[in-house]
Structure formats: structure tokens, C-alpha cells
Amino acid sequence: MMESENLKITPLNDRHIQLGAKMVPFAGWNMPVQYKEGIIAEHSHTRKHVSVFDIFHMGEFRVKGKNSAIALDRILARPVADQKPGTCRYGFLLTEKGTVVDDLIVYRIDDNEFFIVVNAGTRDADAARFRELLPKDVSFADESDATAKIDLQGPESADVLVSLGLEKESLPAYYRWIKTRISGIPCILSRTGYTGELGFEIYFPADKSGTMWDILLGQKNVKPVGLGARDTLRLEMGYPLYGHELNLETTPVEAGFAQILKLGEKRDFIGAEILRTSQPKKRLAGIELDGRRAAREGTPVFISGRESGKVSSGTFSPSLGKAIALAYFNGESEISVGTEVELVTDRFRITGKTTSVPFYKNGTARK
Amino acid sequence: MKKYTKEHEWVEIKGTEAVVGITAHAAKELGDITFVEMPPEGTDLIVGDVLGTIESVKAASDIYAPISGTVSGINKELEEEPAIVNISPEGKGWVCKLDNIDLVELEDLMSQEQYEKYLKESSRK
Numbered sequence: 367m368m369e370s371e372n373l374k375i376t377p378l379n380d381r382h383i384q385l386g387a388k389m390v391p392f393a394g395w396n397m398p399v400q401y402k403e404g405i406i407a408e409h410s411h412t413r414k415h416v417s418v419f420d421i422f423h424m425g426e427f428r429v430k431g432k433n434s435a436i437a438l439d440r441i442l443a444r445p446v447a448d449q450k451p452g453t454c455r456y457g458f459l460l461t462e463k464g465t466v467v468d469d470l471i472v473y474r475i476d477d478n479e480f481f482i483v484v485n486a487g488t489r490d491a492d493a494a495r496f497r498e499l500l501p502k503d504v505s506f507a508d509e510s511d512a513t514a515k516i517d518l519q520g521p522e523s524a525d526v527l528v529s530l531g532l533e534k535e536s537l538p539a540y541y542r543w544i545k546t547r548i549s550g551i552p553c554i555l556s557r558t559g560y561t562g563e564l565g566f567e568i569y570f571p572a573d574k575s576g577t578m579w580d581i582l583l584g585q586k587n588v589k590p591v592g593l594g595a596r597d598t599l600r601l602e603m604g605y606p607l608y609g610h611e612l613n614l615e616t617t618p619v620e621a622g623f624a625q626i627l628k629l630g631e632k633r634d635f636i637g638a639e640i641l642r643t644s645q646p647k648k649r650l651a652g653i654e655l656d657g658r659r660a661a662r663e664g665t666p667v668f669i670s671g672r673e674s675g676k677v678s679s680g681t682f683s684p685s686l687g688k689a690i691a692l693a694y695f696n697g698e699s700e701i702s703v704g705t706e707v708e709l710v711t712d713r714f715r716i717t718g719k720t721t722s723v724p725f726y727k728n729g730t731a732r733k
Numbered sequence: 734m735k736k737y738t739k740e741h742e743w744v745e746i747k748g749t750e751a752v753v754g755i756t757a758h759a760a761k762e763l764g765d766i767t768f769v770e771m772p773p774e775g776t777d778l779i780v781g782d783v784l785g786t787i788e789s790v791k792a793a794s795d796i797y798a799p800i801s802g803t804v805s806g807i808n809k810e811l812e813e814e815p816a817i818v819n820i821s822p823e824g825k826g827w828v829c830k831l832d833n834i835d836l837v838e839l840e841d842l843m844s845q846e847q848y849e850k851y852l853k854e855s856s857r858k
Contacts (some may be wrong), residue, residue: 404819405790406765594764594791658768658815660788680768682790689768698736714770715784 376515377421377575385590393487396424398592408595409684412561416520417591418582425489426569427496431504434478440470440635441499442556443618443627448602449474454541456626458618459484459492460637463557466612466621468492471541471558481554481569483515485608499636514575518582519565519599521730526585527566537566540732542691549581556692560596562729563601570592601681601690604652604723610663610679611650611692620646645698650678652725653707655689655718658682661709667693668708669701675707676732685726689716692723735823736799737848743823744799744842751802751831755787755794758821763789766815771807771829778802780838780849783800785828787818800838802831810826 373396373446382389382549387398400408411417418601429438438540444457451474459467468488473481484492493508499508510654518526528534530548538544543556551574558718559565570578582588606612611621618627619641629642655661665677680691741759745752760766768788778784778798785796791816805828810817818826843851 399791404765406767406816560797565846597792660767660769662793682788 368624374423376420378420378422378579381576381579382420382590386514387590387592390593392593393423395486396532396637397423401493401590401593403589405592405594405598406684408589408591409598411589412520412591412595413685413699413729414521414562414598415539415589415635416518416522416585417524417589417595418579419517419519419591420579421517421567422572423486424515424568425484425486425492425508425510426515427484427493427563428507428509429480429482429496429505430478432478432502434480434504437500437504438472438480439633441496442470442512443635443637444472445628445633446472448479451476451663452538452544454543454558456541458612458623459495460618460635461614462640463570464616464617464637464640465614466616467495467614468607469606469608469612470696471556473554473556482498483567483569488608508514512572513571514572514578514579514581516570516575516582517565518562518568518588519559519562520563521733523563523565523589524546526582526588530581548578551578553578554727555569559598559654559731560605561723562605562726562731563599564730564733577632592714598681598684600725601679602683602685602694602724604692604713604725606650607679611694616648617641617646618695620648620650621648647698648675648694648696649698649700650692650694652721652723653662653677653691653693653709653718654686654721654725655680655691655709655716656691658687658717659714659716660689661711661716665691665709665711667695668710669705671694674707683725690725735840735845737851738794738797738799738842739851740797742797742799743768743840746834746836746839747830749832749834751798751800752818752827753784753829753831754827754855755796755818756848757785757822758796759827760819762808763787763792763794765790766818769808769811769815769818769828771811772804774804774806776804777833778804778840779850787828789829796828798831800831800834802834804829805831805832806830 382398386402390399553570669673675695770786
């Protein structure tokens with residue numbers, strides 16, 4: 367039973383099917399949501415050992431030119447001009463209204479070259495926007511189809527790279543990247559990730575996908591993990607997912623990122639004016655629910671009997687053994703931690719409390 | 734002997750009671766089950782009524798009464814360990830028991846053989 371619906375497939379598609387993956391559409395791609403052991407086992411394995419994720423679907427752009435730093439500095443919500451080569455910086459591409467076109471990570475390659483990693487579903491819109499905004503003397507290339515990405519995440523992820531011949535001391539520090547080779551395959555290796563565990567993201571030529579995947583899976587304790595566990599892992603960390611916590615109706619301030627934007631500084635960038643002069647219309651907060659039952663996206667949230675917000679993402683948390691959610695609360699003020707809430711649909715009423723994120727507090731990402 | 738519904742429930746008569754659960758196929762489709770909502774004891778059900786819900790990490794599915802009856806017991810172990818449904822969906826993972834049943838209603842349901850045929854046919858899209 368093949369439902370292609372014009373879904374794109376990654377170079378590892380056959381391997382996923384052979385591994386017994388349950389494949390689902392995601393952002394126009396046919397992706398593994400889980401393998402044979404299931405989401406909860408995959409989630410726990412990542413927190414305890416090490417997992418590999420096929421992330422081919424995300425987009426990668428290259429921006430080059432003498433004026434690329436200045437140009438990007440005006441386009442992106444976080445400064446680029448002062449970003450050092452060899453580092454990664456998480457930030458946003460905004461509309462003139464300060465709302466989020468995408469969240470992304472900028473890798474500074476050198477003074478005049480940047481590698482920007484964007485979400486799968488927004489890749490084409492992002493490319494169009496960069497092309498429209500960048501001056502003619504700055505080159506832009508969408509390298510997504512030629513670039514494979516595999517995430518290697520878990521407390522044992524550094525051990526895997528060492529067993530493949532990389533020197534432990536040469537591995538990049540948190541939010542830094544290096545150019546290296548894994549079993550002869552040239553790659554960019556960054557110490558970044560979406561799980562909250564020690565981990566790396568590996569970017570390399572697409573035609574080496576099978577080889578890289580097989581090499582990593584052949585290492586001790588490495589298991590394949592799908593998008594289902596990727597979502598429970600990121601949600602336990604309180605990380606936003608574009609399309610849920612971030613979208614064209616939401617500013618990064620509302621999503622809780624005011625601090626990294628440094629709006630007090632003089633820098634002018636697209637969306638800055640509105641972010642500096644207007645109040646947020648809503649605020650993101652974490653909720654720990656009483657019990658195992660999850661409240662999904664869109665569930666109304668009540669405080670003292672009044673509808674006060676909506677869930678943007680919700681799931682059962684394998685690490686906590688209870689349900690968790692991120693929700694937007696109406697109004698400009700932040701909700702105090704420990705506020706009692708009720709999540710109500712016509713099927714259920716669940717109580718909970720707002721809480722600080724991350725929900726899971728033992729992540730090894732910064733070790 | 735179990736009988737099966739098109740909505741992937743099974744029912745088995747034990748004495749004067751009917752034991753109800755979801756099929757192995759349904760459990761596999763759902764994935765790791767994280768929560769089971771069971772009906773209060775004493776609830777009167779007509780065949781086809783929603784008697785509860787099963788949630789997995791990625792999905793939620795209603796459980797429909799395969800026959801009419803009154804809820805005479807629920808599987809309390811599922812409150813702490815819903816994963817039992819994944820491990821043994823047609824055994825230890827039973828959801829509830831019904832009494833005040835009419836055996837005639839079983840005739841509308843499928844045998845195991847008929848259910849397996851039904852699954853094969855449904856997957857040929």
C-alpha cells in the first residue's frame with residue numbers, strides 16, 4: 367500500500383523500511399516516525415545511550431560575499447556581524463511585523479561565508495525570502511538536496527565519534543562546529559541538537575548517506591530513532607517546533623526569546639521596530655499535567671475558570687511519566703510558575719500547573 | 734472464543750460476563766500506549782457506544798462497545814501500566830467486563846478468521 371502523494375524521500379528510505387520503520391508524511395517528506403522498538407524505547411535509548419536520526423529533510427543554505435555579514439546582520443533577528451567563525455548561533459528570520467518566518471541556526475564558516483540550517487517545511491519560503499532580501503553582490507545557494515544531515519545524540523555520542531577515529535580533544539565545544547572526516551567522508555560536525563543530550567549534527571554530501579548511516583549504526587549502542595521520539599525529546603526540553611510554538615502569527619518575544627534578541631542594543635534588523643515598540647499579545651509557558659493523559663495542540667487552557675490560553679504542543683513525557691505541554695497564554699505578562707490550570711475539551715478536563723522549562727532537567731547537552 | 738468488530742475490538746464470553754479489549758492490530762497501529770480511559774462501573778452501554786479511549790504517544794482512539802451491557806469491572810492495572818495493552822492486547826490487556834449481556838448480539842460480530850480476512854482486505858488500498 368503506497369501512498370506517495372508526491373512525498374519526497376530521503377536517500378535512507380529503503381534502509382528505514384528494512385529496519386521496520388513506520389513511515390509517515392512530514393513537511394512533504396516520507397519519514398520514519400518510529401522503528402520496531404517504538405517511540406518510548408527510542409526516547410529512553412537516546413537519553414541513556416546514543417541514537418541516530420535521519421534529518422535529510424532539513425534545509426541548508428550557503429551565503430557568501432564580502433558584504434554577506436552586514437547583509438545577514440540586517441536580515442536576521444540575532445547579530446551575525448559579531449559571530450565568530452567556527453560557532454553556531456540559533457536565531458530567527460522575521461517578517462516586517464516581527465513574526466517568525468523560520469527559526470534557524472547560522473554557522474559562520476569564515477569572514478565572508480555562512481551556512482544556514484532551516485526547517486524542512488519552510489525551506490522554499492526561506493530561500494525565496496533570502497533571495498529577495500540579499501543584495502546582488504552576496505551569493506545565495508540552496509544546497510539542501512546535495513547535503514545530508516544525520517543527528518547523533520545521546521550521552522555516548524562523543525564515544526561513538528572517538529571510536530571512529532576522531533580525537534576527543536578535537537570534538538567541538540557546545541554550539542561550535544569543525545570541518546572533519548568520519549571514515550573518510552568530509553563533513554561539518556557541530557555540537558548542536560534537538561534532544562537536550564550531548565550530541566552532534568553531521569552535514570555531509572548526500573551521496574554518502576547510506577555509508578555514513580551504516581557506519582554510525584555499526585557502532586556500539588547506536589540505534590535508529592524516528593520523528594516521534596524526536597518530538598518527545600524536544601518537548602521535554604521545552605524547545606519550540608516551527609508550526610507550533612513559532613509561526614507567522616507569533617513573535618520570538620512571545621515565544622520566550624527576548625533575552626537572546628538583545629532588543630536594547632541599537633542594531634537595526636527586519637522586525638526590530640515592532641519588537642521594540644509593541645507589547646507581546648501572548649506568552650509561552652510550560653505545563654505539567656496531572657496524570658498520563660495528554661492534551662494536544664489547540665486544547666483550551668483555563669485559569670480560575672476563565673479561558674486563558676491554548677496548547678501549542680502536548681505529549682506524554684516518557685522521562686517524567688506524565689503528560690506535559692507548551693501553551694500560549696493570552697496577554698503581555700508572563701504567567702507565574704506554579705499557577706494551577708485546567709485543560710478542557712468536550713472529552714476531558716485535566717488539571718495541571720505551569721512550570722519552568724526544561725521539564726526534563728538531567729540533559730547532558732552541555733557536558 | 735473471541736469475536737471481533739470492524740473497529741478492532743474483541744469480546745470474549747466468560748460465564749455471564751463479556752470481556753472486552755482492543756485487537757493486536759489496533760494496538761500495533763497505535764504504537765506505545767500511554768493512557769487508557771475506562772468507563773465507570775455500572776455504566777450502561779448500547780452496542781456502538783464509546784466506552785473509553787486509548788491514547789498512544791502519537792494518537793488517540795475511541796473504544797466502542799462490541800455488544801450492549803453494563804460495566805461490571807475494569808482492568809485497574811492499565812491505570813499504572815497502560816503498556817500492558819501493547820504487550821498482551823488480547824490477554825492481560827483487556828479493558829473492561831460487561832454483564833447484562835445478550836448473546837444474540839455476538840452473531841453480528843466477526844470470527845477470528847473473518848477478522849483476519851477483513852484486515853487483509855482493508856490493507857489492499
